[in-house]
Amino acid sequence: MKLEQSFTVSAPVQTVWEALIDIERVAPCLPGAEVTEAVGDGTYKGTFTVKLGPTTAAYAGTLKMDDLDGAAHVATMHARGTDKRGQGGANATIVSRVTEDAEGGGTRVDVDTDFTITGKLARFGRGGMIQDVANRMLKEFAANLEEEVQVGAPAGPGAEDAAHPQAGPGERRAPAKPVSAFRLMLGALLDRIRRLFRRP
Template identity: 40%
Template sequence: MKFDNSFDVSLPPAEAWIVLMDVERIAPCMPGATLTEIIDDKNFKGTVSVRLGPVALTFEGVAGFENVDEVAQTAEVKAQGKDPKGRGGANAAVTFSIEPIDTGSRVLIETDLTLSGSVAQYGRGVGMIQSVASQLIGQFAKALEDEIARDKAASVGEHLEVSTSPAPEATAEPQVISGLSLFFAAFGNWLKTLFKK
């Protein structure tokens, strides 16, 4: 299945590109994700934990950058993972690009996702999966923006106490995504698309 997403970053494209290519920095911003090993500057291993209602899924796998164009600021990430309990797996080819906007940059994401095994039953509806993906991207974008804000505050030497807690380390226990909240948010988005037709 294929779907598109996007999110905004309050940095100019050149700076946003550097941040997005820094896997160690952005991995803690992704809900449920843990970076377990950096193989080299383009390949890495990790896990993603997702709870869908009573079912907790954990995908263990590898991902890597391909077709990286620093001038055009586009890149493709290919990832594959399997559930260690044998319930299936996922393969994804994700292409992202950056375009300038008034407030900084917009990151455009194109995803081609394939689910296998019993896990595939959750992917029967493309609209539902896309809505869930949008929720995850939204959470990631907020966490990333918080990280950028903290970095900006540190760079200008602000000494005010910041109430927001720091981003978790990559080795920290991953925050399991609430499947129930994602389901209702995704279902709501799906209903909106029906009424718009």
């Protein structure tokens, strides 16, 4: 299955690019995702947790930075995860392109994802729901990324952002909260309804 998505961030191209290729920094921007270990050679171990009604599905896997083109601002990553209970998994190749947004200013990020998915999460693939849910997740990711790059922007000498304290050396971020599949599906259904009413 393939997905083509895009979003914009109100920040310079280089700032967004540097955030996107910093896996440990950008992973918490994706709801339910957490990096647990950097194993070297551009590979990271992590988890993705999704709440499905009264149960929670946890996936463990790896994310490898396969190729980085700093001049063109194109990053190619491969992600692989399996359900910790052995009930399915997912594989994905993700290509991200960062360019200047000519229309609204800021930065445009185009994301092409080629993936396969099995198990509980595969139910989202019915009726195109996986694309709607992915779009909802990308909106949340984009909003979190924009907040992250704004927080990480250089401040004046001695300035600190007490409202968004960063993890210091040796410190770990708070564990990722599970992303609610029900909330994502509800949001995706509302998006579909809005599109129906917008049709002439």
